Amino acid sequence: MSVRLTFEPFDPGALLAEFARGRSEVGAVATFTGIARAEAGQTSILELEAYPGFTEREIEKIAMQAKARFGLIDLQVLHRIGQIAPGEPIVFVATAATHRRGAFEACDFLMDYLKSRAPFWKKEHGPGGARWIEPRAQDHADVARWDKETSR
Amino acid sequence: MLLFGRLSDVAGWRERQIDSPFLSALRVRLASDDPALGEALEGPGVQVAVDQMIVRGDTALNAGAEVAFLPPMSGG
Numbered sequence: 001m002s003v004r005l006t007f008e009p010f011d012p013g014a015l016l017a018e019f020a021r022g023r024s025e026v027g028a029v030a031t032f033t034g035i036a037r038a039e040a041g042q043t044s045i046l047e048l049e050a051y052p053g054f055t056e057r058e059i060e061k062i063a064m065q066a067k068a069r070f071g072l073i074d075l076q077v078l079h080r081i082g083q084i085a086p087g088e089p090i091v092f093v094a095t096a097a098t099h100r101r102g103a104f105e106a107c108d109f110l111m112d113y114l115k116s117r118a119p120f121w122k123k124e125h126g127p128g129g130a131r132w133i134e135p136r137a138q139d140h141a142d143v144a145r146w147d148k149e150t151s152r
Numbered sequence: 153m154l155l156f157g158r159l160s161d162v163a164g165w166r167e168r169q170i171d172s173p174f175l176s177a178l179r180v181r182l183a184s185d186d187p188a189l190g191e192a193l194e195g196p197g198v199q200v201a202v203d204q205m206i207v208r209g210d211t212a213l214n215a216g217a218e219v220a221f222l223p224p225m226s227g228g
Contacts, residue, residue, distance in 0.1 A: 121157030
């Protein structure tokens, strides 16, 4: 299990190849890559702030939950911090399970958590100035789905 | 103590050393020095971590404790 933050751009394809390499008992690997949006020119740079140490540990707690809940064999979370240009990957999540359902669902679960509950603060810089982005109602609704589905 | 996200923009600083025996006393002190920050710290969804553990309500602060104010979070 790996949870990391990075200031550097990353290549999701290379991460997937590395994550999937040499696994003979894993029937399914699912990945999600989040990409910074330009918002039709309204965002020139996205700035992501974390609380180093605390942020990784909070994500690790949820990653442990995901591992147990979906029966994962392994997982990886890599999240950019600092300044991110539109078009660059901002987050990469990979999950490995024996069968596809656990891998898909764990990926979805982890992303819902990362969007609204992980310790990150996101600021959009654009021609009209800068603004802090807070989770939308949809993001809260997305993560709340998993609170309801407790009897898996 | 540490301020994250929009809280550091409101205050104009990110990190400061402050002597305070309790979290409640720290809040009073910050609000009297900077009412706008005091109000922002009481805003919806703002959480507090002491030595990187989320706390609710008041708590005693040891010498050298790290107090972080965390506004609503958004990643991905």
